[in-house]
Amino acid sequence: MPAISALLRPRPLVLTLCSALLATAVAAPSALADPTDQGRSWKVTGPPGSPTAVVALDPTDGHPSLAVRRGDRTVLEPSPVGLVTERADFSKGLTFTGRTDRAVAESYTSTTGKSERRVALMTESRFRFRTASGARVDLLTRVARDGVAYRYVIPRDQGDVLRETSAFTLPAGSDAVIGKYRADNELPFVRYASATEPPAGSYSMQALFNTPGGRALIAESDLNGTYSGAHLTHEAGSSTYKVGLWNDEPVQVEEGSGLTTPWRAVITGDLATVTQSTFVDDLAPPSRVRDTSWIKPGPALWTWLAGGKEAGQSLDAQKKYVDYAAERGWPYEVVDAGWYFKPGEWEVIDPEWQTKNWMPELVRYGAAKGVKIQVWLHYTLLTDPVEREKWLSTLERWGVTGVKIDFMDSESQERMRWYDDVLEATARHHLMVNFHGSTIPKGMQRTWPQVLTFEGVGGEEKRTNTAEHLASLPFTRNVIGSMDFTPGAFHRPYRPNVASDAGELGLTVLYESGIQNLAGTPESYDARPEARRYLEQLPARWEQTRLLTGDPGRAAVLARQAPDGRWFIGGTFAGAARTVDVPVRLGAGRWLVETVTDGPSGLVRTPHAVRAGDDLAVPVVADGGFAAVACRWHPGRTTCES
Template sequence: MRLSRVAGAATALVLNTVVPAIGSAAENPPRTLITENSWTLTAPTAGAPSARVELNPSSGTLTLSAFRGVQTVLAPAALGLRTTQADLTRGLSPLGRSDRTVLEWYTMTTGKRRVRSAVMTETRLAFANASGARLDLLVRISADGVAYRYEVPDPTGVTVTSEASAFSVPANSTAWLLPYNAQYEQARIETTAGAAPPRDYGYPSLFKVGDNFVLLTESDVDGRYAGSRLVHEGSGSYQVVLADAQVHSSGALRTPWRTAIIGDLATVTESTLVDDLASPARFTDTSWIRPGKSAWSWLSENSSPGDFERQKAYVDFAARNGWSYVLVDEGWSSTWVPELTRYARAKGVDILLWFHWTRLDTPQERDSWLPLVQSWGVKGVKVDFMESDSQSRYQWYDAVLERTAQLRLMINFHGSTIPHGLARTWPHVMTMEAVRGAENWPSPNTNPVQVFTRNVVGSMDYTPVTFEATHRETSIAHEVALSVAYESGWQHLADKPEVYERHPQALRFLNQVPTAWDETRFVAGNPSNEAVIARRKGERWFVGAIAAGEPRTVSAPLRFLGAGLWLVEVVRDDAGEQRTDVLRDRRIMSPFNTLSVNVRRHGGFAAIICRYIPGRQTCDEPIRQIPPSELTVTPTGPVEVESGSFVEVSGTFTAPASTWIRDVKFGVRPPVGWSSQGEELTRSFMAPGESLQGRWTVRLDPGSGNSGLGDIDLPIAAEFRLPGDATGTPRVHVEQAVRTFVLPPAPTGSPYVSDLPFLSETNGYGPVERDRSNGEAASGDGNPLTMGGVTYARGLGTHAPSEVSIYLGRNCQSFTADIGLDDETTQTGSVTFKVLGDGGVLYDSGVIRSKGPARSISVGVSGVRMLSLQVTDGGDGKNFDHADWANARLSCDES
């Protein structure tokens, strides 16, 4: 796919107010000479905030303040930045001013509103210091806020050392602040702007100033700059501090937007200003991007992502309930994920895979892993543990986003920074974490505030709706309501299938909830203890109401509905004390009514609302079910293949017995490095039970560098649509594979195992390391292999449970190694080493429970085709199980 800088679906119209010009950068609109020292900037929208920029004539320093009506919401606070070449915070003189109106229309794939429009006035104020160093200040004003950024038009490059940027909030303003860490997972605190402890705080930060609210954050941050945070310096002053000591731009500098969303609580909650300020979409075709609900097992049963059969159970559950995805988290294996993907796609479910970011931190790793999982049919990835706002980490974000977009893989950033408009620029970003979500067992008291802070700025991967997986302080109805109150393009629902099925009315509601919205409305609530949000998809409205604290009545005025009568189906807790399934009530109401529900302690309610038609009993829509079809392929057993050789494959596809199907495509899908002969078969319609047969010749292309070694699947697939499928509904994909074995060269002489290709590899944490200890999660981060104080230059560093397979081709006689627990861990693990030949155990060390001198082993491998080196935990879990195969070596024939 070709990536472009501007999306065809987005339109930006810029109206320039032209004034007499002085000398300026060619790309900037003409500007007029400045003679004043204060500039009041406004927006054309009634009720919009305004800003004032002031230049102190004696010190040459700049400040910015913001107002809503007659109230000052941000007092004058410093502007400017410092570079290695110049101090652009003082001694400034005005050069010129230009103004324009920016009108933008664009569409989103996720978020609180699909179709967006923005009207912003933009003023550029140019300044220079006594040495002639130039600083341009750009200020934008919209109906929902004020934002500014700096530009330094130096084509030779700029290195920023700090910003003077700050925000000054009245000290008595109520504040909801996030103590900063790089993954944004602390619990928010409620205090005042002045009384907040002096420390670092993360975005977004919310303040109540009189009758107004101010949400401070940043927008349009990428690898051109670093992220920042707020440092409370006393009183109501909050200084912007960069994540890096220096930020470098190779050409002219443009900083992110320092952003203040300003207005009443509805304005702040519904704001799209962060996206409005972001860079336009980098590509135009978003037809492959699909928000949806995902079944996710890691939180409720931590080891299950490593269990193929258990993941199939999650697929079956998702298929029964019309959920789009199953997310397979840490622990999945490449030995079975392709088969799981085939199993899921035949049922209308797609697979998402978890990655530690360090598995994708180099171009080589991205070019290895991402095309591979895409070839399996995986539709997206969850990437975790970035935990940095540095410029280098943002450059990594840029690189992985570009590569996943090229491969049409959607993405979720977990352990990440907050959204900065990223989902506008890269529409395949489905969600980001940056919240103290369900996996951290947050207090129910912190749930409402997320609606008014973190979730304002973009999709939030909270992993909600846990009935039994985590603490049980919130009510069942509160948890159900989170699926609406919290917006996320991928909503990873975090409990077990069996738990949801024990709550059939709750599950019925979850099956109906969309994850992408046409409209979002603030209904009622406050950041401290209550939030009621309404979201619309098509003709249906969904309401999510969550409360923290003691039992009460929560009310939702229905003014957001259109005229007429509406069917309102309310999902609520029963009146008892037990955590039982929710109840469902039907009411006929109008926009003049208020929906009031008595809620439990830490309770809530949810609702589905649709137009009332006489006789209509429910707002539920049918759940798409995929009828079973059949696909058989030949040959059925593994076929050995060498470079340049051909394989004859065939398949028979039989349509579902229960229905006609349409738009059928049937053919072989050769992987990268392979080519095929024979046409794809197509049919406009197939009758129930009708069969289609095809035959193809597949070739492993000589010299292909991407063909891989060992077990390679040659997929044969049928795709079709069901009779009632709407336009844009993905085809059903039914696939089976002919298994081949691409022969690597058999080892000769006395090679070290670390020099040989691994035909398969699994590891308990991070990758298996060659000639280093396991270390941490990143490739190459281990230490020298060390056991009992002795260092070994060669070998494998692993972490139980692990297994490495090496092809011997029956050409070797013995395997030798020095085995044991590596010295690098702070505590001692326990492991068992096993050597397997063609599946049979050739050596078993028994449980090794202490670090110390290595144990030398010699194992006969005569006649062995495939050697596997396996480490299992000692029965007490995998913590500290760093196991070394030092000096791992083979003795083989010379030819």
């Protein structure tokens, strides 16, 4: 086994400037503010086109706030910032002691997500405050073209964090697309005409608002075991959404240590800017995995919704799924729950699973056909360090390439520490990861690129999803990071687009996931040859993503570019049947666009020759959608199939 130091890159103490952006970084302001400055508000501006953050200190009681503006329009009203520890109250009575500014310029690549190559340009300002008793806190802010973020830095010996006073106050006239908070992050998103309208309660930290100054998506980044996960709390009729911590439990800080909290972020701009943003990843620490050559995304045949627990306990059934994946050219087959239980005893782990299990045989069978195996694990198998090492080292020795870890159902500090341990261990054992019953990405995929996807979404397994929920996800949950919705389950009678096979097909592109777990049965694919043909063409990753048109909760059409230059397009719509006009914003010149839509007798594939900037008229059924693929047009070309 390679040494840990050869596999993991230690977290850098400073941010690295990419050479192409060095001049920008050097030119940025870097100055220490005069501590005697009597000003009560300070602006932070970023690269051209960025919003402006305004940090202020109330002259009456010394409470700090932060506002966000675009030009003369308000994205976020002055909103409380601060936190309270065992030994200090950093939410009021503060005095400003100084400010320093610097530029942050980074370039990096991502194994998953909306784009492979990323460039992050941000202005960072550190505001220093102290209490009347001399306790110090820094408010670290960053402003980028697509967002504003802040976090707190506390010197050592301030005790545990009891609560945050962080909040987001929306201006009048804002609407909302938000979902109630639950530990597994799987509740549906709902659209409200006003940000004051949602009932009192807790909401997920991925709420989208349409404000007079542009869209604003609340998010969190760089969450790890030094802190607990956050959610939003809201009182009926209020335009303020407060930050709440897990079960209102104190965040434990090691005695003698300081603390840097996760980022509180507002992704902002027009709808396309927010949808295409990588701001959450940009804020996160760089990759800790030195060699990422073994991390390979791609489509998978997922057998749970296709065959259930019986398939999980059957080698013969799994071999048939491997055969089908090989015929389609899909690189992975995912074996879900049941494979390590005693045959016929669903709740009893076979004590001889290491020596008698059929998984090594399945791995060998798949390897001969070019299909690699990923397996499901209950998270409790990985809580004890000795047991965790036994399970992961065995899977690595067998040749299993990935693990789907399930049922964490918590964002407590203790559970986030578990994530830290599992992330290090899976990287060391060269195992790709899909977290289910989980937190949402929050930058983790940049720091630990072996994490190809998360659930944290009301996905295909749910029986209560709505068309509105489907049309909300590209603008909320999937902005944050990869999302294992598990689309393609044509055989499921519970899906909200049950009358639209084309809409179900389009979800495989509309929703980004490093491992796109296709949830249908082989029989359902064979009964829909146009869907099968489309799914066989899905690439392993995306070069870039563009929003073509959308209205959160009502419509979403995204185009994603494959490495070979083709664009795949997915669209979903809530409401009545209609013909929709989709702008072709893929690049200059002429394009051949093959649409797959619902016809009276099944799916219909239709070629269209269009010019850049044209609108493509696409018929959709009620609560339906479509799929498409586009390639460069030339005389005589009738298909984009490579």
